[in-house]
Amino acid sequence: MAGMVTLTIDGREVTVPEGTTILHAAEALGIEIPHLCYCPGLEGTGACRLCVVEVEKVRGLVVACMRRVAEGMVVHTNTPRVREARKFVLELLLSRHPGLCLSCDKSGDCKLQQYAYELGIKRPFFEVRDPGYEVKDDLFIVRDYNLCILCGRCIRVCRTQGADILDFMKRGIETRVGTPLDRPLLESGCDFCGSCVSVCPTGALMEKARLGKGREWELEKVPSRCSYCGAACELNYHLRRGEIVKVSSPRPVAYLCARGRFGYGYLQSGERLTTPLVRRGGELVPVDWDEALSLVAENLHQARERYGAEGVGGILSPLVSCETAYAFQKFFRAGLRTNNVDCGLRVGAGLELLRHADAVTGGPEGYASWKDVLEANVILLVGDVCQRVPATWGYLKRAVGRGAKLIYLGFYKDRPARLAHVWLQALPGEEPLVLARLAWLILQKPTYRTLAERVPYFASFAEEVERLARVEVSVPEENLARAAELWSEEARGVLLLPVDGVSPATGKAALNLLLLTGRREKALFPTSAFVNAQGVWRLGGVAEFFPGLRPVSEAASEFAAFWGRVPNGTPGLSLTAMLRPGSPVKALYLLGEDPLGSYPGSGSIAAKLGELDFLVVQDLTLTKTAEKAHVVLPLASLPETGGTIIATHGEKHHLSSALSPRILMPWQVFALLAAKMNLELNLSAQELLLNEIKAVTPEFGLVPAERKLGFWELGEVGPGRGDSQLKLTALAFYPSFYRQDWLKLSGLEVLLPYEGNFVALSPEEELEEGAVVEVSTPYGAFTTRVHLDKALPRGVAAVPAFSPAAAALFPLEAPWGSVPASIARA
Amino acid sequence: MSEAVTVTREIVAKYKGREGVLTHILQDIQGRFGYLPPEAMEVVAEEMGVSLAELYGMASFYARFYFAPRGKTVIKVCRGTACHVRGSERVLAKFSEELGLKEGETSPDLSFTLEAVNCVGCCALAPVVMINEKVFTASDPGKLLAALRQGENRDQDH
Ligand code: SF4
Ligand code: SF4
Ligand code: SF4
Ligand code: FES
Ligand code: FES
Numbered sequence: 014m015a016g017m018v019t020l021t022i023d024g025r026e027v028t029v030p031e032g033t034t035i036l037h038a039a040e041a042l043g044i045e046i047p048h049l050c051y052c053p054g055l056e057g058t059g060a061c062r063l064c065v066v067e068v069e070k071v072r073g074l075v076v077a078c079m080r081r082v083a084e085g086m087v088v089h090t091n092t093p094r095v096r097e098a099r100k101f102v103l104e105l106l107l108s109r110h111p112g113l114c115l116s117c118d119k120s121g122d123c124k125l126q127q128y129a130y131e132l133g134i135k136r137p138f139f140e141v142r143d144p145g146y147e148v149k150d151d152l153f154i155v156r157d158y159n160l161c162i163l164c165g166r167c168i169r170v171c172r173t174q175g176a177d178i179l180d181f182m183k184r185g186i187e188t189r190v191g192t193p194l195d196r197p198l199l200e201s202g203c204d205f206c207g208s209c210v211s212v213c214p215t216g217a218l219m220e221k222a223r224l225g226k227g228r229e230w231e232l233e234k235v236p237s238r239c240s241y242c243g244a245a246c247e248l249n250y251h252l253r254r255g256e257i258v259k260v261s262s263p264r265p266v267a268y269l270c271a272r273g274r275f276g277y278g279y280l281q282s283g284e285r286l287t288t289p290l291v292r293r294g295g296e297l298v299p300v301d302w303d304e305a306l307s308l309v310a311e312n313l314h315q316a317r318e319r320y321g322a323e324g325v326g327g328i329l330s331p332l333v334s335c336e337t338a339y340a341f342q343k344f345f346r347a348g349l350r351t352n353n354v355d356c357g358l359r360v361g362a363g364l365e366l367l368r369h370a371d372a373v374t375g376g377p378e379g380y381a382s383w384k385d386v387l388e389a390n391v392i393l394l395v396g397d398v399c400q401r402v403p404a405t406w407g408y409l410k411r412a413v414g415r416g417a418k419l420i421y422l423g424f425y426k427d428r429p430a431r432l433a434h435v436w437l438q439a440l441p442g443e444e445p446l447v448l449a450r451l452a453w454l455i456l457q458k459p460t461y462r463t464l465a466e467r468v469p470y471f472a473s474f475a476e477e478v479e480r481l482a483r484v485e486v487s488v489p490e491e492n493l494a495r496a497a498e499l500w501s502e503e504a505r506g507v508l509l510l511p512v513d514g515v516s517p518a519t520g521k522a523a524l525n526l527l528l529l530t531g532r533r534e535k536a537l538f539p540t541s542a543f544v545n546a547q548g549v550w551r552l553g554g555v556a557e558f559f560p561g562l563r564p565v566s567e568a569a570s571e572f573a574a575f576w577g578r579v580p581n582g583t584p585g586l587s588l589t590a591m592l593r594p595g596s597p598v599k600a601l602y603l604l605g606e607d608p609l610g611s612y613p614g615s616g617s618i619a620a621k622l623g624e625l626d627f628l629v630v631q632d633l634t635l636t637k638t639a640e641k642a643h644v645v646l647p648l649a650s651l652p653e654t655g656g657t658i659i660a661t662h663g664e665k666h667h668l669s670s671a672l673s674p675r676i677l678m679p680w681q682v683f684a685l686l687a688a689k690m691n692l693e694l695n696l697s698a699q700e701l702l703l704n705e706i707k708a709v710t711p712e713f714g715l716v717p718a719e720r721k722l723g724f725w726e727l728g729e730v731g732p733g734r735g736d737s738q739l740k741l742t743a744l745a746f747y748p749s750f751y752r753q754d755w756l757k758l759s760g761l762e763v764l765l766p767y768e769g770n771f772v773a774l775s776p777e778e779e780l781e782e783g784a785v786v787e788v789s790t791p792y793g794a795f796t797t798r799v800h801l802d803k804a805l806p807r808g809v810a811a812v813p814a815f816s817p818a819a820a821a822l823f824p825l826e827a828p829w830g831s832v833p834a835s836i837a838r839a
Numbered sequence: 840m841s842e843a844v845t846v847t848r849e850i851v852a853k854y855k856g857r858e859g860v861l862t863h864i865l866q867d868i869q870g871r872f873g874y875l876p877p878e879a880m881e882v883v884a885e886e887m888g889v890s891l892a893e894l895y896g897m898a899s900f901y902a903r904f905y906f907a908p909r910g911k912t913v914i915k916v917c918r919g920t921a922c923h924v925r926g927s928e929r930v931l932a933k934f935s936e937e938l939g940l941k942e943g944e945t946s947p948d949l950s951f952t953l954e955a956v957n958c959v960g961c962c963a964l965a966p967v968v969m970i971n972e973k974v975f976t977a978s979d980p981g982k983l984l985a986a987l988r989q990g991e992n993r994d995q996d997h
Contacts, residue, residue, distance in 0.1 A: 171892075
């Protein structure tokens with residue numbers, strides 16, 4: 014067979030692709046060759062020589078993790094000579110390993126220990142040397158380089174998917190791993206992705222919170238997924254008596270960002286609500302479930318009677334499971350007969366752009382996968398994707414490592430800017446202009462023009478592009494030309510678009526580029542900052558669709574059959590409409606959403622909340638919004654409820670309940686409410702809900718979408734270059750997240766300057782670090798601190814996305830555009 | 840912009856586009872400042888497209904690069920085997936006590952730096968100290984220091 018090689022390992026024949034290492038070939042036969050410096054998923058370096066094997070007709074021993082197979086090779090992995098050599102290597106390593114397995118937290122999970130056992134090393138052969146290094150007590154991570162065997166895995170993984178802040182320092186006997194000038198990790202710009210801890214074969218790198226909490230065999234390992242962003246990375250919770258003591262990734266190099274790996278504190282925080290609260294004499298006081306739910310049932314009923322379907326509404330979080338979302342919307346649509354149910358994905362253009370995305374790709378089946386990202390020839394990255402969905406960073410880096418050309422469109426000079434072949438540094442607001450300009454450049458090529466002429470709305474598209482291309486932008490001409498060239502000429506192209514983090518015009522202009530170059534399938538990777546945005550909107554969590562994306566106005570009778578109650582056939586109000594002062598909503602139920610804490614437009618939202626007759630908030634903790642509620646109900650988190658989620662790129666996952674909740678499950682709450690209101694809704698068990706979802710939409714809403722064939726019109730777009738007004742944007746700074754309170758409860762806010770309360774400015778502006786300033790926009794004013802950031806161009810200010818500053822300074826309708834702002838010393 | 844940044848930019852510009860020039864760049868920077876200032880290292884990493892970690896890794900590989908300002912007089916106490924046998928430990932302790940500096944430290948007024956080094960290849964003279972690259976037998980560190988200080992005063996008189 015061409016490209017295949019047959020060899021014999023320990024007497025068994027195996028055929029593997031050319032270029033395979035002996036170590037991998039052995040693996041294919043189920044033979045594990047001991048290895049320390051080699052780590053699956055990282056390039057080998059051949060440093061430790063533990064993996065040596067004997068190859069017939071080769072004189073010396075051969076390093077199995079580096080040596081490629083050859084036809085007819087005969088390999089022996091376990092001869093006395095091999096074992097002697099390995100023992101020698103291990104003895105040398107142990108001679109500078111002053112650790113004591115008896116009391117080491119790594120015991121049971123340590124490769125050094127494992128191999129020492131397997132090779133039967135009873136007592137150290139060489140004298141053990143203790144280097145006497147000081148143990149480094151960093152945030153989340155403890156580094157004890159006395160136990161380090163210099164395998165270099167941490168360095169390589171940090172280079173591949175971390176912040177690239179580690180290397181070998183000094184040389185010879187003094188060699189050790191370190192950061193520049195040996196600074197603490199936080200000061201060195203560490204991401205706290207914990208990848209280094211994950212790959213370290215010894216106890217040198219450990220999760221701080223895990224120390225002293227029991228050893229590997231005492232911990233219960235529960236597989237789950239991260240419940241922050243749409244990447245929904247796979248992870249394991251390691252529990253001791255029900256408490257999370259560490260989080261690990263399924264494979265050593267499988268990526269988790271700081272939120273996934275260290276951000277679990279909010280789940281077991283003392284702030285978690287355990288009992289309902291009701292407002293009495295202005296105070297929230299604890300009561301039992303029965304009393305609280307009676308009050309909720311009574312008030313919802315009254316509002317429904319008095320104000321009709323329009324008078325009640327529910328807003329749910331895109332961070333809950335499909336089953337929870339389904340039950341919640343059913344309670345409203347079938348129970349209260351209102352379609353006023355909507356979710357946080359509505360904020361900005363998330364929902365609109367996801368629908369457009371489906372119209373381009375023909376549905377989630379047509380989305381690009383991580384594999385498509387890795388195998389792309391050209392990648393167009395828009396905005397702050399890597400901060401919103403940090404898992405993208407490792408994939409991008411690997412893709413570029415494999416030869417992909419990266420085009421980065423964004424004003425912020427962060428890592429993608431360094432990795433990019435072309436950096437299109439558009440100022441905030443200029444993005445759609447730059448994208449339109451690329452379209453114009455591509456249209457100059459006759460082949461593309463002919464192709465595009467066949468796409469509906471070509472005439473208006475060409476005209477709009479023609480007009481917008483004339484507006485001057487800050488990106489140099491040659492960069493535009495280069496990007497247009499790459500995007501049109503390279504074979505496989507993938508667009509990474511943060512659907513819920515760009516303005517609608519930017520999103521549409523980017524999608525137009527896909528259409529223009531005929532890239533419909535496997536070319537769009539939509540990223541959402543919310544773990545189950547895809548599941549929630551597809552299962553009835555947005556006003557205009559019943560589960561399965563059935564339009565409300567068409568599907569009422571269909572759902573009457575499923576639900577045994579005729580739902581309302583009038584489309585409901587969107588979240589933006591519900592939260593607008595003067596809206597008809599008088600009783601509002603917020604499930605896992607904290608509009609006062611995480612939505613833009615907090616000023617007008619507060620005014621609307623003040624108008625309500627009744628507000629019930631169900632959440633993990635007493636949030637800013639909950640403090641204003643009439644009734645507060647505890648909410649079980651996603652790791653507690655388990656259930657189905659759909660990741661940002663359309664992959665469906667079923668999670669078991671990883672943590673035991675000490676409170677009612679959300680659907681149990683809705684079931685009790687329904688019972689109190691004499692509604693038969695069948696909400697009492699997750700199993701029931703799952704079966705019902707399967708009956709209603711067997712595809713879980715992952716249905717093919719009707720292809721909208723034409724180009725999108727961009728509408729109003731920014732003024733372009735030359736306007737001297739300071740532009741303010743909300744930018745995701747790693748590890749910014751929608752629920753800032755989760756970061757805070759998990760101790761992650763310290764990764765942000767001033768714990769996330771700042772306005773970032775270029776050092777070229779006339780203000781100094783830490784200055785207290787008042788930032789004003791047409792939507793509000795906010796007092797905060799200046800953080801000087803070299804990555805920002807002059808004339809641009811940024812506040813962290815989802816921060817109180819962003820909430821005060823941007824409108825609910827348009828949070829991701831740029832607004833004119835002024836900054837003055839406070 | 841600090842002087843280190845401006846100067847480093849000039850130095851880097853001289854070498855840019857050529858292969859294998861990192862050590863030359865670092866050497867030039869050290870030539871200017873006597874050590875490698877952190878701001879300078881950041882400029883080099885950025886302009887040369889290497890990570891700061893890799894740059895420090897490389898620089899620290901060579902014993903001749905320094906990461907903190909050094910004193911006008913650099914005292915290196917040999918800790919090689921021969922010198923060890925001839926009491927280098929005591930020599931180091933004595934210097935340390937006299938100067939009020941620990942091994943590797945520089946006095947705040949930048950007059951002295953105290954270092955311990957491996958065999959400097961003059962074992963016959965053990966216990967050896969190198970003072971600004973000149974080799975001495977340190978049988979009496981106190982006397983050496985006194986001579987040094989005197990020399991310094993004389994320098995100032997002129
Ligand atoms: S936590 Fe991540 S970024 Fe920090 S040192 Fe480890 S691998 Fe590098
Ligand atoms: S710290 Fe761990 S991963 Fe890094 S070199 Fe040492 S032993 Fe290897
Ligand atoms: S990238 Fe997203 S899903 Fe993955 S660990 Fe981070 S927050 Fe969780
Ligand atoms: S695992 Fe092969 S040399 Fe280390
Ligand atoms: S041991 Fe000191 S000079 Fe050789």
